[in-house]
Amino acid sequence: xxxxxxxxxxxxxxxxxxxxxxxxxxxxxxxxxxxxxxxxxxxxxxxxxxxxxxxxxxxxxxxxxxxxxxxxxxxxxxxxxxxxxxxxxxxxxxxxxxxxxxxxxxxxxxxxxxxxxxxxxxxxxxxxxxxxxxxxxxxxxx
Amino acid sequence: xxxxxxxxxxxxxxxxxxxxxxxxxxxxxxxxxxxxxxxxxxxxxxxxxxxxxxxxxxxxxxxxxxxxxxxxxxxxxxxxxxxxxxxxxxxxxxxxxxxxxxxxxxxxxxxxxxxxxxxxxxxxxxxxxxxxxxxxxxxxxx
Amino acid sequence: xxxxxxxxxxxxxxxxxxxxxxxxxxxxxxxxxxxxxxxxxxxxxxxxxxxxxxxxxxxxxxxxxxxxxxxxxxxxxxxxxxxxxxxxxxxxxxxxxxxxxxxxxxxxxxxxxxxxxxxxxxxxxxxxxxxxxxxxxxxxxx
Amino acid sequence: xxxxxxxxxxxxxxxxxxxxxxxxxxxxxxxxxxxxxxxxxxxxxxxxxxxxxxxxxxxxxxxxxxxxxxxxxxxxxxxxxxxxxxxxxxxxxxxxxxxxxxxxxxxxxxxxxxxxxxxxxxxxxxxxxxxxxxxxxxxxxx
Numbered sequence: 001x002x003x004x005x006x007x008x009x010x011x012x013x014x015x016x017x018x019x020x021x022x023x024x025x026x027x028x029x030x031x032x033x034x035x036x037x038x039x040x041x042x043x044x045x046x047x048x049x050x051x052x053x054x055x056x057x058x059x060x061x062x063x064x065x066x067x068x069x070x071x072x073x074x075x076x077x078x079x080x081x082x083x084x085x086x087x088x089x090x091x092x093x094x095x096x097x098x099x100x101x102x103x104x105x106x107x108x109x110x111x112x113x114x115x116x117x118x119x120x121x122x123x124x125x126x127x128x129x130x131x132x133x134x135x136x137x138x139x140x141x142x
Numbered sequence: 143x144x145x146x147x148x149x150x151x152x153x154x155x156x157x158x159x160x161x162x163x164x165x166x167x168x169x170x171x172x173x174x175x176x177x178x179x180x181x182x183x184x185x186x187x188x189x190x191x192x193x194x195x196x197x198x199x200x201x202x203x204x205x206x207x208x209x210x211x212x213x214x215x216x217x218x219x220x221x222x223x224x225x226x227x228x229x230x231x232x233x234x235x236x237x238x239x240x241x242x243x244x245x246x247x248x249x250x251x252x253x254x255x256x257x258x259x260x261x262x263x264x265x266x267x268x269x270x271x272x273x274x275x276x277x278x279x280x281x282x283x284x
Numbered sequence: 285x286x287x288x289x290x291x292x293x294x295x296x297x298x299x300x301x302x303x304x305x306x307x308x309x310x311x312x313x314x315x316x317x318x319x320x321x322x323x324x325x326x327x328x329x330x331x332x333x334x335x336x337x338x339x340x341x342x343x344x345x346x347x348x349x350x351x352x353x354x355x356x357x358x359x360x361x362x363x364x365x366x367x368x369x370x371x372x373x374x375x376x377x378x379x380x381x382x383x384x385x386x387x388x389x390x391x392x393x394x395x396x397x398x399x400x401x402x403x404x405x406x407x408x409x410x411x412x413x414x415x416x417x418x419x420x421x422x423x424x425x426x
Numbered sequence: 427x428x429x430x431x432x433x434x435x436x437x438x439x440x441x442x443x444x445x446x447x448x449x450x451x452x453x454x455x456x457x458x459x460x461x462x463x464x465x466x467x468x469x470x471x472x473x474x475x476x477x478x479x480x481x482x483x484x485x486x487x488x489x490x491x492x493x494x495x496x497x498x499x500x501x502x503x504x505x506x507x508x509x510x511x512x513x514x515x516x517x518x519x520x521x522x523x524x525x526x527x528x529x530x531x532x533x534x535x536x537x538x539x540x541x542x543x544x545x546x547x548x549x550x551x552x553x554x555x556x557x558x559x560x561x562x563x564x565x566x567x568x
Contacts, residue, residue: 016192019161019183041161050158051217052201056194063193075193076388077361077409078222079505081551083527099544101509104360106547108534118525121532123549125361125409125507218530219503219551221363223409225385241402243367246502248405250392260383263390265407267365267503267551300476303445303467325445334442335489335501336482343478359477364504 001140004028007068009140017060020053024064025092032065035092048085049119055080058109058122061095065107066126069097071136073105073126080122088114095124103128143282146170149210151282159202162195166206167234174207177234190227191261197222200251200264203237207249208268211239213278215247215268222264230256237266245270285424288312291352293424301344304337308348309376316349319376332369333403339364342393342406345379349391350410353381355420357389357410364406372398379408387412427566430454433494435566443486446479450490451518458491461518474511475545481506484535484548487521491533492552495523497562499531499552506548514540521550529554 001009007027011017020042025033036042036057044050059078066073095109109122143151149169153159162184167175178184178199186192201220208215237251251264285293291311295301304326309317320326320341328334343362350357379393393406427435433453437443446468451459462468462483470476485504492499521535535548 011187013187014192015183015185016162016195017186020194041157043157044159045153045155050156050198051205051220052162052194052198053158055197055201055220056192059194059197075224077224078193078197078220079363079549080220081530081532081549082217082219083525083530083532098547099509101544104507104509106507106509118527121524121549123505123507123547221407221505223388223390223407225383225388225390240405241367243402246365246367248365248367260385263382263407265363265365265405295471297471298476299467299469300479301470304478325441327441328443329437329439334440334482335504336446336478336485337442339481339485339504340476340478343481347477359508361508362477362481362504362506366501366503 003068006137006140007064010067010137011064016056020056022057022060027064027068029069030096032061032068032095033092034061034064035090038089038091048087049091051082054082054086054111054120055122057091057093058111058120059124061093061109062107062124062126065095065097066105070105070128071133072129072131074129075124076127077125078122080120082120083118086113086119090114091119145210148279148282149206152209152279153206158198162198164199164202169206169210171211172238174203174210174237175234176203176206177232180231180233190229191233193224196224196253196262197264199233199235200253200262201266203235203251204249204266204268207237207239208247212247212270213275214271214273216271217266218269219267220264222262224262225260228255228261232256233261287352290421290424291348294351294421295348300340304340306341306344311348311352313353314380316345316352316379317376318345318348319374322373322375332371333375335366338366338370338395338404339406341375341377342395342404343408345377345393346391346408346410349379349381350389354389354412355417356413356415358413359408360411361409362406364404366404367402370397370403374398375403429494432563432566433490436493436563437490442482446482448483448486453490453494455495456522458487458494458521459518460487460490461516464515464517474513475517477508480508480512480537480546481548483517483519484537484546485550487519487535488533488550488552491521491523492531496531496554497559498555498557500555501550502553503551504548506546508546509544512539512545516540517545
C-alpha cells in the first residue's frame, strides 16, 4: 500500500470530513491537496461557501500533510483570513509546510475556487508527537 | 417577532450550520450561545469532536452575535487555539464582544464541553458594514 | 523577597524591554500589568504609538504573567488586533490567563491608553516547560 | 527619486524603528527586506533576540511592502509563530504579499538569522485605504 493510500485509509475514520464530503486529491512530501464538490449543504445564508466549511477543508489539508510528513501531528492553533466569497462548484485546499523545527510545524493552506481564485488563506501550528510512524500506521497496512 | 426569533429565522438559511446540526440557544446584547448535540458525524479519526466542527460552532456563535449587535458583520479573520479534546455529548460555544471601534469588531468565543471544561478558545475579527439594520431584517419580519 | 519583586529582578535582564522603557506595574495570580510613558522614540511616522511597540508591551505583560504563574513559559504564538491609534502619554497592558491545560496556556492582553480606551487586543499561546519554579528563581532570591 | 529611496525617506519618521535600529535593505514589487545588526539592547533575559524585537522587525517589513505596493496600508492583525531562538549578530525579515483583494491585503514575513535559519514566521492583514499614492508621497519627493 502506498503512503497516499495509507492516508486515505487512515482518514476514513474522520466522520466530520465525510459529512462535509471532502476528499484527498493528492499527498506527498511537497504538499497535500483536498477538495470538495460544493452542494447546497455547504452554503451560508448568502449563498456562498460557509466560513466553517472553508476552515474545515483547510484544516483537513493540514491534517493530511502533517500526518503524512510526521505522524502524529496535532493542531495547536489555526488562523484563517477570508479574502473573497466562493460561489463555484468545487473548492480546493492546498497545504505546504512552511517550517519544521523540533516538535513544531507551521503550514500554510490556500483555499481556491474552481477558477483558481484565492478564497481564504490559513496558517496552522502543529505539535509533532514522539511517536513512531510505522507503529502508528501498522494497523492500517493490511 | 423578538430579535432572538429574528436571528433564528435569518440563520435558517445557513445550510452548513444545519448540516452540522448547530442550534442557537440564546442571543442578546451580552452574548450569543449556540450548541450541538454530538453524534458520530461530528467526530474525527480518534473519536473526539473534529477540529473543523469546533471551529464551525465557534464561528457561528460569532456570526450570531455580530449580526445581532450590528448587521451586517462579515468575518475577516478567525483564530482558534485547541486546548483539550471533547468527548462529551454536547458542546456549547459562547461569544462575547471584546471591543468595537468604527467598522471593526473583535469577539472572543469559548467552546466548552458538557461539564463546562474549555475545549478551545477563539478570536474573530469582523468588519461592520454601513448597512441599515431594519433594512437587512425587513424581509424576515413577516 | 516577594514574588512581585522577584519578577522585577528576573526581567531586569530583558534589554529590549529596557530599551522600550516598559515597567512592571503589578503582577499577581489574577493579572500582570505593565506600562510605558510614551516618548518620541515610541512613535511611528504618523505620530501615534508604533505597532511594534504595542506588540512589545503586550508580549511583555504575557511574559510577566506566564513566568509568574508557571515558570518557565515560552511564547509559541502571538496574535494582535489593532483597534484604535494611541496618542496619549501613557499606555498600559493588562494580561489575564484565559485557560491553562497541561503544557498549554492561553492569555489575553488588552493595551489601553491613558483614558482607558482599548488600543489593541492580543492573544498569546505559551508552552509551559517541566521546570521547577524554585530552581528557576533560586539565583534571583539573594 | 526612486520608489525605494522614497520609502526610506517616508519611514525616517518611524522613531520606534529607529530606536530598534532596523534598516530597509530592499523594496520592490516582489518583496521588502529589512534587517538589524543585533546588539545587547535587542536581547531578552536569556540572551537571544527578544520576542517584541522579532515582531517589530517583521511588522516593519510588512509596513514597507504594503506602503510600497498600495499606500496607505494600515495593519489590522498580526500573527507570529516563534520557531527557533536567534543568537546571531544579524536578523533579516522578508515580506511577500500572499494575496490582495479589494481593500484587503495579506502578507507573509519570514525572519531569519545570519545563517538563513528561520527564527519566526508572521502573517499580517492590512487594510488598503482609498488614498492616492502620488498625493501621499508628494511631500517626500523634493
